[in-house]
Amino acid sequence: MTATKSSSIAPFLFVRLKHYFCPPCWLTSRSSSTLVGQPSSSTLRAILSEAECRLQSPPAHPFVRNLLSQDLGGLAASLRGLAGTKHPLVEDAKRSLLFSAVGGSGGLSSDSSASSALASTVGQTRRAVVLLVARAHEELLTKGSDLHDLELLRRRQCQLADIADSVYTALSIHSRVVPPTNSDLAKGNALAALAGDYLLASASLGLAELDRPPVVKLISEAICDIVAGRFSLIANAAGTDNMEAASLCTMATCVLNQWSMDFAGNKRRILSSIIEAKRLGASYRLGPELEITGYGCSDHFYEGDTFLHSWQVLRDLLIDPATRDIVCDVGMPVRHLGVAYNCRVVFLNGQVLLIRPKTRMADDGNYRESRWFSRWTKRGEIDKTFQLPDLIESAIGQSTAPFGDAVLAFRDASLGFETCEEIWTIGS
Numbered sequence: 338m339t340a341t342k343s344s345s346i347a348p349f350l351f352v353r354l355k356h357y358f359c360p361p362c363w364l365t366s367r368s369s370s371t372l373v374g375q376p377s378s379s380t381l382r383a384i385l386s387e388a389e390c391r392l393q394s395p396p397a398h399p400f401v402r403n404l405l406s407q408d409l410g411g412l413a414a415s416l417r418g419l420a421g422t423k424h425p426l427v428e429d430a431k432r433s434l435l436f437s438a439v440g441g442s443g444g445l446s447s448d449s450s451a452s453s454a455l456a457s458t459v460g461q462t463r464r465a466v467v468l469l470v471a472r473a474h475e476e477l478l479t480k481g482s483d484l485h486d487l488e489l490l491r492r493r494q495c496q497l498a499d500i501a502d503s504v505y506t507a508l509s510i511h512s513r514v515v516p517p518t519n520s521d522l523a524k525g526n527a528l529a530a531l532a533g534d535y536l537l538a539s540a541s542l543g544l545a546e547l548d549r550p551p552v553v554k555l556i557s558e559a560i561c562d563i564v565a566g567r568f569s570l571i572a573n574a575a576g577t578d579n580m581e582a583a584s585l586c587t588m589a590t591c592v593l594n595q596w597s598m599d600f601a602g603n604k605r606r607i608l609s610s611i612i613e614a615k616r617l618g619a620s621y622r623l624g625p626e627l628e629i630t631g632y633g634c635s636d637h638f639y640e641g642d643t644f645l646h647s648w649q650v651l652r653d654l655l656i657d658p659a660t661r662d663i664v665c666d667v668g669m670p671v672r673h674l675g676v677a678y679n680c681r682v683v684f685l686n687g688q689v690l691l692i693r694p695k696t697r698m699a700d701d702g703n704y705r706e707s708r709w710f711s712r713w714t715k716r717g718e719i720d721k722t723f724q725l726p727d728l729i730e731s732a733i734g735q736s737t738a739p740f741g742d743a744v745l746a747f748r749d750a751s752l753g754f755e756t757c758e759e760i761w762t763i764g765s
């Protein structure tokens with residue numbers, strides 16, 4: 338195909354193309370092969386077949402396929418020839434681009450499934466037009482340029498096409514999400530969305546005028562982050578339907594300065610760590626091993642009082658309003674059927690959910706856990722009828738709690754346990 342500046346067929350070609358591509362547009366292919374250059378004839382055939390199906394009738398023109406492929410080829414060649422001549426065709430291309438970018442071509446209805454296909458196709462057309470127009474200028478701009486410049490230019494053309502497509506997509510989303518209606522609420526939503534766009538667009542303009550690419554990049558990234566943050570807030574608020582959002586959880590682990598047998602001080606530090614965990618938005622607070630007594634109580638673990646005082650501290654924690662609305666996992670020694678275990682006690686809103694004994698003892702080096710504790714050997718088993726001491730029952734009204742090796746299943750998460758030595762032990 339030869340390109341001449343005075344090609345008389347060019348305006349005709351473009352007008353016809355516009356007719357094909359603009360509403361009532363029926364092209365529905367999402368193929369992206371049309372976006373970077375001239376569409377292949379097989380792509381065009383696929384697009385047209387789909388269009389025919391949608392129209393449920395044969396195309397008006399028997400040679401429409403051939404005409405369309407010729408049009409595209411002719412358009413590209415003719416535009417290239419017209420570059421820089423201020424020919425109305427180039428203006429027409431520009432107008433068409435802007436016209437469709439504001440949804441003015443009237444093709445976007447509010448709710449039909451065809452409208453999203455249409456939006457995507459018109460978006461593709463836009464990218465194709467941007468590329469064609471840009472390519473038409475390419476010859477002028479690249480006269481005497483080397484290959485590297487050409488490559489750079491192509492990349493910029495694609496970026497331009499992407500930007501045009503993003504703007505169009507944003508606006509078409511609005512016209513579908515907030516369709517024109519008489520309801521005040523819908524009008525308010527539409528105005529809010531458009532006002533937000535307008536302000537962001539103004540910010541972009543201001544950034545462009547700065548003419549400092551690194552600053553523009555930084556601020557644009559910040560805007561993206563803010564929007565992503567808002568988006569995840571909405572997703573979180575949407576409930577557990579959104580599994581990705583529902584699986585996000587903040588957990589607090591604490592390293593406390595606990596002292597052996599300092600029950601009052603240890604309790605104070607545990608409580609303040611729970612308050613801190615809640616302040617930071619955690620829904621689960623995990624404390625150190627044997628944090629109520631302190632880890633190194635040595636033969637004090639033979640004394641009944643050590644267990645009693647541990648329960649007293651636990652009672653105070655259970656009834657303290659500061660421990661509400663967070664899963665607390667504290668470490669303390671517990672006797673079950675007369676046997677001492679090094680345990681995790683998990684509670685929520687004043688109720689003991691599980692007492693979980695350690696299943697592997699640390700006895701290497703100067704660790705001597707087996708001297709004071711037994712390990713829980715019943716893997717995956719619990720005693721559901723563990724009797725809580727009277728002082729706990731009278732404080733919280735709960736008489737028994739599950740004792741053993743279990744996983745706690747919450748509505749949106751499961752909680753398993755591993756205490757220190759268990760991490761290093763195969764098969765634990």
Ligand SMILES: NC(=O)CC[C@H](N)C(=O)O
Nearest residue numbers: 626699756757758759761
């Ligand atoms: N308390 C423990 O279970 C300690 C075990 C582990 N071997 C360590 O050295 O830390």
